[in-house]
Amino acid sequence: MNLNATLIAQLIVFLGLCWFTLKFVWPPIAKALDERADKIAEGLAAAERGKSDFEQAEKKVAELLTEGRNQVSEMVANAEKRAAQIVEDAKIQAASEAARITAQAKTDAEQEINRAREALREQVAFLAVKGAESILRCEVNEKQHAQMLGALKQEL
DSSP states (O other): OOHHHHHHHHHHHHHHHHHHIIIIIHHHHHHHHHHHHHHHHHHHHHHHHHHHHHHHHHHHHHHHHHHHHHHHHHHHHHHHHHHHHHHHHHHHHHHHHHHHHHHHHHHHHHHHHHHHHHHHHHHHHHHHHHHHHHHHHSOOOHHHHHHHHHHHHHHO
16 A cells, blocks of 8 residues: 555545534534523623612612611601690690689689688677677676677687
């Protein structure tokens, strides 16, 4: 065998193998590599979208928390104002009730005083009539009149 024929045969086989590889083997491998690259790119893009979505969600959560805190502090302030208003209303009502009770007590005391005065007047009138009756029954005598008036003074 000749060395040149061997080299040419090997060159033909090598070129045939290259052509076969480029025609039938390389396209599926390239296609698989491209699909894999596309999947990786899609995965990276999805990761980026997820990251940006996560950041937006974190911002939204922070905003909602801030808004919630503001609403809670506003509710607490309103509750404190309402409690203060209720306390003030209760104080005003208690003061008016105390004034009413005091006025009623004064009225009752004045009525009791008037009743006592009336009872005292009736007793004084009764004693005066009794004294006059005693004086008129007895004879007119200065000593007896003085004694009776003294006894009357004692009774009053």
